[in-house]
Amino acid sequence: MITGIKGMNDILPEEIPAWHFIEARMREVFHAFGFSEIRVPIVEKTELFHRSIGEETDIVEKEMYTFADRNGHSLTLRPEGTASVMRACIEHSLHVKTPVSKLYYVGPMFRYERPQKGRYRQFHQIGAEFIGEASPMADAQLLHMLTCYFRALGIPDVSLQINSLGCRQCRPAYRAALVEFITGHLDALCDDCRRRSTGNPLRVLDCKVEGCRSVCQDAPSVLDYLCPECAAHFDEVRHLLTALNIPFEVNNRMVRGLDYYCRTTFEMVTNRLGAQSAVAAGGRYDGLIASLGGPELPGIGFAIGMERLSLMMGTENIPAPHPDLFLVALGPMAREQAFLMLADFQRRGLYAEMDFSGKSMKAQMRQADHLKARLTLIMGDDELAENRVQLRHMDSGEQESLPIDGLDALLEERLAQKKD
Protein backbone atom coordinates (compact mmCIF):
# COMPACT_ATOMS: atom_id res chain seq x y z
CA MET A 1 0.00 0.00 0.00
CA ILE A 2 1.26 3.45 -0.87
CA THR A 3 0.58 5.67 2.09
CA GLY A 4 0.60 9.40 2.46
CA ILE A 5 3.62 11.31 3.70
CA LYS A 6 4.19 11.65 7.43
CA GLY A 7 2.58 14.77 8.79
CA MET A 8 0.61 15.43 5.59
CA ASN A 9 -3.03 14.62 6.10
CA ASP A 10 -5.98 13.90 3.89
CA ILE A 11 -8.97 16.02 4.73
CA LEU A 12 -11.81 13.56 4.39
CA PRO A 13 -15.36 14.35 3.21
CA GLU A 14 -16.73 14.16 6.73
CA GLU A 15 -14.35 16.91 7.84
CA ILE A 16 -15.05 19.18 4.87
CA PRO A 17 -18.16 20.91 6.26
CA ALA A 18 -16.03 22.29 9.11
CA TRP A 19 -13.44 23.59 6.65
CA HIS A 20 -16.10 25.18 4.49
CA PHE A 21 -17.55 26.81 7.59
CA ILE A 22 -14.15 28.20 8.57
CA GLU A 23 -13.61 29.59 5.08
CA ALA A 24 -17.11 30.99 4.70
CA ARG A 25 -16.90 32.94 7.98
CA MET A 26 -13.43 34.09 6.96
CA ARG A 27 -14.71 35.63 3.72
CA GLU A 28 -17.72 37.25 5.38
CA VAL A 29 -15.72 38.87 8.14
CA PHE A 30 -12.66 39.82 6.11
CA HIS A 31 -14.71 41.32 3.29
CA ALA A 32 -16.56 43.46 5.80
CA PHE A 33 -13.19 44.94 6.76
CA GLY A 34 -12.29 45.60 3.13
CA PHE A 35 -9.75 42.82 2.70
CA SER A 36 -9.30 41.17 -0.71
CA GLU A 37 -8.00 37.69 -1.34
CA ILE A 38 -4.63 37.17 -2.98
CA ARG A 39 -3.45 33.81 -4.29
CA VAL A 40 0.27 33.26 -4.47
CA PRO A 41 2.28 30.16 -5.43
CA ILE A 42 3.19 27.46 -2.96
CA VAL A 43 6.81 27.36 -4.15
CA GLU A 44 9.19 30.32 -4.05
CA LYS A 45 12.88 30.91 -4.47
CA THR A 46 14.59 29.81 -1.28
CA GLU A 47 16.29 33.17 -0.93
CA LEU A 48 12.94 34.89 -0.30
CA PHE A 49 12.47 33.04 2.97
CA HIS A 50 16.07 33.45 4.06
CA ARG A 51 15.79 37.21 3.67
CA SER A 52 12.35 37.66 5.22
CA ILE A 53 12.08 35.07 7.99
CA GLY A 54 15.72 35.36 9.03
CA GLU A 55 18.76 33.10 8.66
CA GLU A 56 18.97 32.40 12.40
CA THR A 57 15.43 31.15 12.87
CA ASP A 58 14.48 27.53 13.42
CA ILE A 59 12.21 27.65 10.42
CA VAL A 60 15.02 28.51 8.04
CA GLU A 61 17.71 26.50 9.79
CA LYS A 62 15.97 23.16 10.00
CA GLU A 63 12.32 23.14 8.98
CA MET A 64 12.09 24.10 5.31
CA TYR A 65 11.31 21.78 2.42
CA THR A 66 14.08 23.00 0.13
CA PHE A 67 15.07 21.30 -3.12
CA ALA A 68 16.74 22.01 -6.44
CA ASP A 69 14.61 22.13 -9.57
CA ARG A 70 15.80 20.71 -12.89
CA ASN A 71 17.88 23.78 -13.57
CA GLY A 72 19.55 23.60 -10.18
CA HIS A 73 17.70 26.60 -8.76
CA SER A 74 17.01 26.29 -5.05
CA LEU A 75 13.28 26.36 -4.38
CA THR A 76 11.32 26.03 -1.15
CA LEU A 77 7.79 24.97 -0.26
CA ARG A 78 6.51 28.00 1.60
CA PRO A 79 6.72 27.68 5.40
CA GLU A 80 4.50 30.75 5.87
CA GLY A 81 2.54 33.19 3.77
CA THR A 82 3.71 36.71 4.50
CA ALA A 83 6.93 36.52 2.49
CA SER A 84 5.14 35.51 -0.71
CA VAL A 85 2.52 38.19 -0.31
CA MET A 86 5.18 40.87 0.20
CA ARG A 87 7.07 39.58 -2.82
CA ALA A 88 3.93 39.80 -4.92
CA CYS A 89 3.18 43.34 -3.72
CA ILE A 90 6.66 44.50 -4.65
CA GLU A 91 6.70 42.65 -7.95
CA HIS A 92 3.38 44.13 -9.08
CA SER A 93 3.94 47.56 -7.49
CA LEU A 94 0.62 47.35 -5.69
CA HIS A 95 1.53 50.42 -3.61
CA VAL A 96 1.47 52.56 -6.75
CA LYS A 97 -2.11 51.62 -7.58
CA THR A 98 -3.34 51.87 -3.99
CA PRO A 99 -1.18 53.22 -1.18
CA VAL A 100 -2.84 50.91 1.31
CA SER A 101 -3.37 47.20 0.58
CA LYS A 102 -5.53 44.94 2.71
CA LEU A 103 -4.97 41.36 1.62
CA TYR A 104 -5.79 37.89 2.88
CA TYR A 105 -4.81 34.38 1.83
CA VAL A 106 -5.63 30.77 2.65
CA GLY A 107 -3.66 27.69 1.87
CA PRO A 108 -1.17 25.01 2.76
CA MET A 109 2.20 25.72 4.39
CA PHE A 110 5.04 23.26 4.88
CA ARG A 111 7.45 22.78 7.75
CA TYR A 112 9.55 19.72 8.44
CA GLU A 113 8.80 19.09 12.13
CA ARG A 114 7.87 16.03 14.16
CA PRO A 115 4.08 15.89 13.89
CA GLN A 116 1.92 15.96 16.98
CA LYS A 117 -1.48 17.26 17.99
CA GLY A 118 -2.13 20.54 16.17
CA ARG A 119 1.23 20.44 14.39
CA TYR A 120 1.68 18.90 10.96
CA ARG A 121 4.20 19.05 8.13
CA GLN A 122 1.59 20.28 5.73
CA PHE A 123 -0.77 22.55 7.56
CA HIS A 124 -3.12 25.31 6.50
CA GLN A 125 -3.15 28.93 7.41
CA ILE A 126 -5.45 31.85 6.95
CA GLY A 127 -3.48 35.07 6.90
CA ALA A 128 -4.19 38.77 6.56
CA GLU A 129 -1.79 41.59 5.75
CA PHE A 130 -2.50 45.30 6.22
CA ILE A 131 0.20 47.04 4.18
CA GLY A 132 1.09 50.70 3.88
CA GLU A 133 -0.44 52.06 7.06
CA ALA A 134 1.76 52.89 10.06
CA SER A 135 -1.04 54.20 12.29
CA PRO A 136 -1.89 52.26 15.45
CA MET A 137 -5.41 52.26 14.06
CA ALA A 138 -4.22 49.66 11.56
CA ASP A 139 -3.05 47.47 14.47
CA ALA A 140 -6.35 47.94 16.28
CA GLN A 141 -8.45 47.31 13.20
CA LEU A 142 -6.59 44.13 12.36
CA LEU A 143 -7.02 42.82 15.91
CA HIS A 144 -10.67 43.80 15.80
CA MET A 145 -11.08 41.76 12.63
CA LEU A 146 -9.37 38.81 14.25
CA THR A 147 -11.63 38.89 17.30
CA CYS A 148 -14.72 39.30 15.12
CA TYR A 149 -13.63 36.24 13.18
CA PHE A 150 -13.25 34.11 16.30
CA ARG A 151 -16.64 35.28 17.47
CA ALA A 152 -18.18 34.38 14.11
CA LEU A 153 -16.73 30.89 14.43
CA GLY A 154 -18.12 30.56 17.94
CA ILE A 155 -14.76 29.61 19.41
CA PRO A 156 -14.60 30.12 23.17
CA ASP A 157 -11.66 30.11 25.54
CA VAL A 158 -9.21 32.14 23.52
CA SER A 159 -7.45 35.15 24.91
CA LEU A 160 -5.56 37.89 23.14
CA GLN A 161 -2.06 38.65 24.34
CA ILE A 162 -0.12 41.61 23.04
CA ASN A 163 3.37 42.96 23.37
CA SER A 164 5.71 45.40 21.69
CA LEU A 165 9.15 44.38 20.53
CA GLY A 166 10.34 47.92 19.79
CA CYS A 167 12.08 48.94 16.63
CA ARG A 168 15.60 49.08 15.20
CA GLN A 169 16.29 52.09 17.42
CA CYS A 170 15.27 50.70 20.78
CA ARG A 171 15.65 46.96 20.49
CA PRO A 172 19.48 46.81 20.63
CA ALA A 173 19.52 48.52 24.02
CA TYR A 174 16.95 46.08 25.35
CA ARG A 175 18.80 43.14 23.91
CA ALA A 176 22.00 44.26 25.60
CA ALA A 177 20.23 44.67 28.93
CA LEU A 178 18.64 41.24 28.59
CA VAL A 179 21.93 39.55 27.71
CA GLU A 180 23.52 41.16 30.72
CA PHE A 181 20.71 39.91 32.94
CA ILE A 182 20.86 36.40 31.52
CA THR A 183 24.62 36.06 31.88
CA GLY A 184 24.15 36.92 35.54
CA HIS A 185 21.75 33.96 35.96
CA LEU A 186 23.28 31.39 33.63
CA ASP A 187 23.53 28.63 36.24
CA ALA A 188 19.80 28.78 36.92
CA LEU A 189 18.86 28.27 33.26
CA CYS A 190 18.33 25.09 31.28
CA ASP A 191 20.90 23.89 28.72
CA ASP A 192 18.86 25.18 25.81
CA CYS A 193 18.61 28.63 27.31
CA ARG A 194 22.34 28.79 27.95
CA ARG A 195 22.80 28.13 24.26
CA ARG A 196 20.14 30.71 23.36
CA SER A 197 21.70 33.34 25.58
CA THR A 198 24.23 34.20 22.92
CA GLY A 199 22.40 33.43 19.67
CA ASN A 200 18.81 34.42 20.35
CA PRO A 201 18.44 35.78 23.89
CA LEU A 202 14.81 36.85 23.47
CA ARG A 203 13.80 33.21 23.18
CA VAL A 204 14.84 32.62 26.79
CA LEU A 205 11.79 34.64 27.79
CA ASP A 206 9.62 32.11 26.01
CA CYS A 207 11.13 29.02 27.68
CA LYS A 208 8.68 26.72 29.44
CA VAL A 209 11.15 25.16 31.88
CA GLU A 210 10.18 26.08 35.43
CA GLY A 211 13.62 27.35 36.45
CA CYS A 212 13.89 29.60 33.43
CA ARG A 213 10.39 30.93 33.98
CA SER A 214 11.11 32.02 37.50
CA VAL A 215 14.36 33.66 36.45
CA CYS A 216 12.49 35.53 33.73
CA GLN A 217 10.06 36.95 36.28
CA ASP A 218 12.79 39.41 37.17
CA ALA A 219 14.18 39.90 33.67
CA PRO A 220 14.06 43.41 32.26
CA SER A 221 10.89 44.09 30.28
CA VAL A 222 11.00 45.17 26.63
CA LEU A 223 8.33 47.66 27.44
CA ASP A 224 10.70 49.62 29.68
CA TYR A 225 13.16 50.07 26.84
CA LEU A 226 10.80 51.30 24.11
CA CYS A 227 11.79 54.54 22.44
CA PRO A 228 9.25 57.39 22.78
CA GLU A 229 7.75 56.67 19.34
CA CYS A 230 7.33 52.94 20.00
CA ALA A 231 5.94 53.61 23.47
CA ALA A 232 3.41 56.08 22.09
CA HIS A 233 2.41 53.61 19.39
CA PHE A 234 1.88 50.82 21.92
CA ASP A 235 -0.09 53.12 24.24
CA GLU A 236 -2.38 54.08 21.40
CA VAL A 237 -2.93 50.44 20.38
CA ARG A 238 -3.96 49.60 23.93
CA HIS A 239 -6.20 52.63 24.10
CA LEU A 240 -7.96 51.73 20.86
CA LEU A 241 -8.43 48.10 21.84
CA THR A 242 -10.05 49.23 25.06
CA ALA A 243 -12.26 51.67 23.16
CA LEU A 244 -13.30 48.80 20.88
CA ASN A 245 -14.15 46.65 23.90
CA ILE A 246 -11.62 44.03 22.92
CA PRO A 247 -10.26 42.23 25.98
CA PHE A 248 -6.50 41.69 25.97
CA GLU A 249 -3.55 41.05 28.22
CA VAL A 250 -0.11 42.56 27.93
CA ASN A 251 2.51 39.82 27.97
CA ASN A 252 5.96 41.34 27.92
CA ARG A 253 7.62 37.94 27.58
CA MET A 254 5.94 37.04 24.31
CA VAL A 255 8.39 36.78 21.43
CA ARG A 256 8.08 35.73 17.81
CA GLY A 257 9.78 33.01 15.85
CA LEU A 258 10.30 35.14 12.78
CA ASP A 259 12.87 37.92 12.70
CA TYR A 260 10.86 40.48 10.77
CA TYR A 261 8.51 41.52 13.55
CA CYS A 262 8.79 44.89 15.29
CA ARG A 263 6.57 46.95 17.57
CA THR A 264 3.19 45.32 18.09
CA THR A 265 3.08 41.53 18.33
CA PHE A 266 0.19 39.41 19.46
CA GLU A 267 -1.14 35.88 19.88
CA MET A 268 -4.53 34.31 20.34
CA VAL A 269 -3.86 31.57 22.86
CA THR A 270 -5.88 28.68 24.26
CA ASN A 271 -5.37 25.84 26.68
CA ARG A 272 -7.48 23.43 24.64
CA LEU A 273 -4.90 22.27 22.12
CA GLY A 274 -2.53 20.13 24.17
CA ALA A 275 0.98 21.45 23.87
CA GLN A 276 0.18 23.96 21.16
CA SER A 277 -1.21 27.13 22.65
CA ALA A 278 -1.21 29.60 19.76
CA VAL A 279 -4.17 29.49 17.38
CA ALA A 280 -3.31 32.75 15.69
CA ALA A 281 -0.36 35.07 15.89
CA GLY A 282 1.15 38.02 14.15
CA GLY A 283 2.61 41.44 14.44
CA ARG A 284 3.91 44.53 12.79
CA TYR A 285 6.70 44.22 10.24
CA ASP A 286 7.69 47.75 9.24
CA GLY A 287 10.90 47.47 7.25
CA LEU A 288 10.27 44.00 5.86
CA ILE A 289 9.19 45.22 2.46
CA ALA A 290 12.20 47.51 2.16
CA SER A 291 14.51 44.70 3.17
CA LEU A 292 13.11 42.63 0.31
CA GLY A 293 14.01 45.39 -2.13
CA GLY A 294 10.65 47.16 -2.15
CA PRO A 295 9.59 50.61 -1.07
CA GLU A 296 9.77 51.76 2.55
CA LEU A 297 6.27 50.60 3.56
CA PRO A 298 4.95 49.61 6.98
CA GLY A 299 2.79 46.55 7.46
CA ILE A 300 1.07 44.38 10.01
CA GLY A 301 -0.49 40.96 9.68
CA PHE A 302 -1.50 37.70 11.30
CA ALA A 303 -1.76 34.03 10.49
CA ILE A 304 -4.27 31.54 11.87
CA GLY A 305 -3.70 27.78 12.04
CA MET A 306 -6.72 26.18 10.40
CA GLU A 307 -6.14 22.68 11.81
CA ARG A 308 -5.97 24.25 15.25
CA LEU A 309 -9.20 26.11 14.60
CA SER A 310 -10.97 22.98 13.54
CA LEU A 311 -9.64 21.07 16.56
CA MET A 312 -11.15 23.73 18.79
CA MET A 313 -14.51 24.01 17.12
CA GLY A 314 -17.47 21.96 18.14
CA THR A 315 -19.40 20.48 15.24
CA GLU A 316 -22.77 21.71 16.56
CA ASN A 317 -23.22 24.81 14.45
CA ILE A 318 -21.63 23.42 11.31
CA PRO A 319 -24.20 22.61 8.65
CA ALA A 320 -23.71 19.35 6.79
CA PRO A 321 -25.46 18.73 3.47
CA HIS A 322 -28.34 16.28 3.59
CA PRO A 323 -30.44 15.16 0.63
CA ASP A 324 -33.78 16.88 0.25
CA LEU A 325 -35.14 13.72 -1.22
CA PHE A 326 -34.29 10.02 -1.36
CA LEU A 327 -35.95 7.90 -4.03
CA VAL A 328 -36.69 4.33 -3.02
CA ALA A 329 -37.43 2.16 -6.05
CA LEU A 330 -38.80 -1.38 -5.79
CA GLY A 331 -38.36 -3.28 -8.99
CA PRO A 332 -36.57 -2.60 -12.28
CA MET A 333 -39.29 -0.50 -13.89
CA ALA A 334 -39.60 1.68 -10.86
CA ARG A 335 -35.84 2.01 -10.75
CA GLU A 336 -35.66 3.44 -14.22
CA GLN A 337 -38.55 5.77 -13.51
CA ALA A 338 -36.83 6.88 -10.32
CA PHE A 339 -33.58 7.40 -12.17
CA LEU A 340 -35.25 9.78 -14.60
CA MET A 341 -37.00 11.64 -11.81
CA LEU A 342 -33.71 11.90 -9.96
CA ALA A 343 -32.05 13.44 -12.98
CA ASP A 344 -34.88 15.93 -13.23
CA PHE A 345 -34.57 16.99 -9.58
CA GLN A 346 -30.82 17.35 -9.86
CA ARG A 347 -31.14 19.45 -13.00
CA ARG A 348 -33.32 21.82 -11.00
CA GLY A 349 -30.76 22.01 -8.20
CA LEU A 350 -32.46 19.77 -5.67
CA TYR A 351 -30.16 17.39 -3.85
CA ALA A 352 -31.67 13.96 -4.44
CA GLU A 353 -30.23 10.48 -4.01
CA MET A 354 -31.18 6.91 -4.84
CA ASP A 355 -29.72 3.43 -4.92
CA PHE A 356 -28.79 2.03 -8.33
CA SER A 357 -27.90 -1.51 -7.34
CA GLY A 358 -31.31 -2.97 -6.57
CA LYS A 359 -30.94 -3.35 -2.83
CA SER A 360 -33.78 -4.40 -0.60
CA MET A 361 -36.35 -1.95 0.67
CA LYS A 362 -34.83 -2.22 4.09
CA ALA A 363 -31.36 -1.39 2.86
CA GLN A 364 -32.62 1.55 0.82
CA MET A 365 -34.54 2.98 3.75
CA ARG A 366 -31.52 2.52 5.93
CA GLN A 367 -29.47 4.42 3.41
CA ALA A 368 -32.00 7.27 3.34
CA ASP A 369 -31.87 7.34 7.11
CA HIS A 370 -28.11 7.34 7.14
CA LEU A 371 -27.95 10.25 4.71
CA LYS A 372 -30.55 12.08 6.82
CA ALA A 373 -32.75 12.70 3.82
CA ARG A 374 -35.71 14.93 4.62
CA LEU A 375 -38.21 13.21 2.38
CA THR A 376 -38.35 9.72 0.95
CA LEU A 377 -40.30 8.92 -2.17
CA ILE A 378 -41.25 5.26 -2.31
CA MET A 379 -42.24 3.80 -5.65
CA GLY A 380 -43.04 0.18 -6.52
CA ASP A 381 -44.00 -1.25 -9.89
CA ASP A 382 -47.54 -1.88 -8.59
CA GLU A 383 -48.05 1.67 -7.44
CA LEU A 384 -46.59 3.07 -10.62
CA ALA A 385 -49.22 1.10 -12.53
CA GLU A 386 -51.74 3.24 -10.67
CA ASN A 387 -49.67 6.37 -11.25
CA ARG A 388 -49.10 6.94 -7.56
CA VAL A 389 -46.12 7.09 -5.22
CA GLN A 390 -45.77 7.28 -1.45
CA LEU A 391 -44.05 10.14 0.28
CA ARG A 392 -42.61 9.69 3.75
CA HIS A 393 -41.54 12.56 5.97
CA MET A 394 -38.46 11.21 7.67
CA ASP A 395 -38.59 13.31 10.81
CA SER A 396 -42.26 12.75 11.66
CA GLY A 397 -42.71 9.34 10.05
CA GLU A 398 -45.89 10.61 8.37
CA GLN A 399 -46.70 9.10 5.03
CA GLU A 400 -48.98 10.14 2.22
CA SER A 401 -49.95 8.83 -1.20
CA LEU A 402 -49.40 11.26 -4.04
CA PRO A 403 -50.32 11.14 -7.72
CA ILE A 404 -47.45 11.18 -10.19
CA ASP A 405 -49.13 13.92 -12.21
CA GLY A 406 -48.12 17.23 -10.73
CA LEU A 407 -45.66 15.56 -8.36
CA ASP A 408 -43.01 18.25 -8.82
CA ALA A 409 -45.29 20.97 -7.53
CA LEU A 410 -46.45 18.85 -4.60
CA LEU A 411 -42.87 18.02 -3.66
CA GLU A 412 -41.78 21.61 -3.76
CA GLU A 413 -44.69 22.46 -1.55
CA ARG A 414 -43.65 19.78 0.97
CA LEU A 415 -40.03 20.88 0.89
CA ALA A 416 -41.00 24.50 1.45
CA GLN A 417 -43.20 23.48 4.41
CA LYS A 418 -40.30 21.66 5.97
CA LYS A 419 -38.03 24.64 5.74
CA ASP A 420 -40.26 26.72 8.02
Added chain:
RNA sequence: GUGAGUGUAGCUCAGAUGGCAGAGCACUGGAUUGUGGCUCCAGGUGUCGAGGGUUCGAUCCCCUUCACUCACCCCA
Protein backbone atom coordinates in the same frame (compact mmCIF):
# COMPACT_ATOMS: atom_id res chain seq x y z
C1' G B 1 16.89 15.84 16.39
C1' U B 2 15.35 13.55 21.72
C1' G B 3 11.86 10.70 24.85
C1' A B 4 7.45 7.78 25.93
C1' G B 5 3.15 4.99 24.36
C1' U B 6 0.42 2.14 20.73
C1' G B 7 0.14 -1.29 16.23
C1' U B 8 -5.22 -7.62 16.11
C1' A B 9 -11.62 -7.43 10.79
C1' G B 10 -13.74 -1.32 7.15
C1' C B 11 -14.25 1.27 12.52
C1' U B 12 -13.79 0.78 18.22
C1' C B 13 -11.24 -2.63 20.86
C1' A B 14 -10.86 -7.70 23.72
C1' G B 15 -7.56 -11.91 23.97
C1' A B 16 -3.75 -16.21 26.41
C1' U B 17 1.62 -19.24 31.24
C1' G B 18 3.31 -19.81 24.13
C1' G B 19 -1.38 -24.47 21.72
C1' C B 20 -6.95 -23.89 15.53
C1' A B 21 -8.10 -15.77 16.01
C1' G B 22 -12.69 -12.99 19.16
C1' A B 23 -16.77 -9.27 20.42
C1' G B 24 -19.48 -4.86 19.39
C1' C B 25 -20.50 -1.41 15.54
C1' A B 26 -20.88 -1.15 10.34
C1' C B 27 -22.15 -3.92 5.84
C1' U B 28 -25.33 -7.87 3.07
C1' G B 29 -29.52 -11.40 2.79
C1' G B 30 -33.76 -13.17 5.28
C1' A B 31 -37.83 -13.57 9.29
C1' U B 32 -41.10 -10.37 11.92
C1' U B 33 -43.35 -5.50 12.15
C1' G B 34 -48.19 -1.92 8.34
C1' U B 35 -42.91 -0.53 4.09
C1' G B 36 -37.07 1.73 7.09
C1' G B 37 -35.76 2.59 12.82
C1' C B 38 -36.91 -2.20 17.44
C1' U B 39 -36.29 -7.65 17.73
C1' C B 40 -34.54 -12.45 15.75
C1' C B 41 -31.72 -15.73 12.25
C1' A B 42 -27.83 -16.13 8.77
C1' G B 43 -23.23 -14.33 6.02
C1' G B 44 -17.88 -12.76 4.96
C1' U B 45 -13.17 -10.86 5.57
C1' G B 46 -7.65 -10.90 8.92
C1' U B 47 -0.26 -11.65 6.07
C1' C B 48 -2.56 -10.38 14.51
C1' G B 49 2.36 -3.63 11.18
C1' A B 50 7.04 -5.87 8.63
C1' G B 51 11.74 -8.83 9.02
C1' G B 52 14.67 -12.04 11.83
C1' G B 53 15.60 -15.11 16.44
C1' U B 54 14.22 -18.70 20.57
C1' U B 55 10.67 -22.95 20.49
C1' C B 56 7.79 -29.14 18.63
C1' G B 57 4.75 -24.78 18.05
C1' A B 58 5.03 -17.31 18.38
C1' U B 59 -0.26 -12.72 17.45
C1' C B 60 1.98 -13.48 22.65
C1' C B 61 8.93 -14.03 24.59
C1' C B 62 13.79 -11.59 22.45
C1' C B 63 16.23 -8.40 18.63
C1' U B 64 15.68 -5.16 14.46
C1' U B 65 12.65 -2.13 11.55
C1' C B 66 8.43 0.68 9.95
C1' A B 67 4.01 3.37 10.96
C1' C B 68 0.88 6.08 14.09
C1' U B 69 0.09 9.00 18.65
C1' C B 70 1.64 12.20 22.47
C1' A B 71 5.40 15.10 24.73
C1' C B 72 10.27 17.85 24.42
C1' C B 73 11.87 21.33 20.94
C1' C B 74 9.58 24.84 17.76
C1' C B 75 5.43 27.33 16.11
C1' A B 76 0.08 28.92 13.48
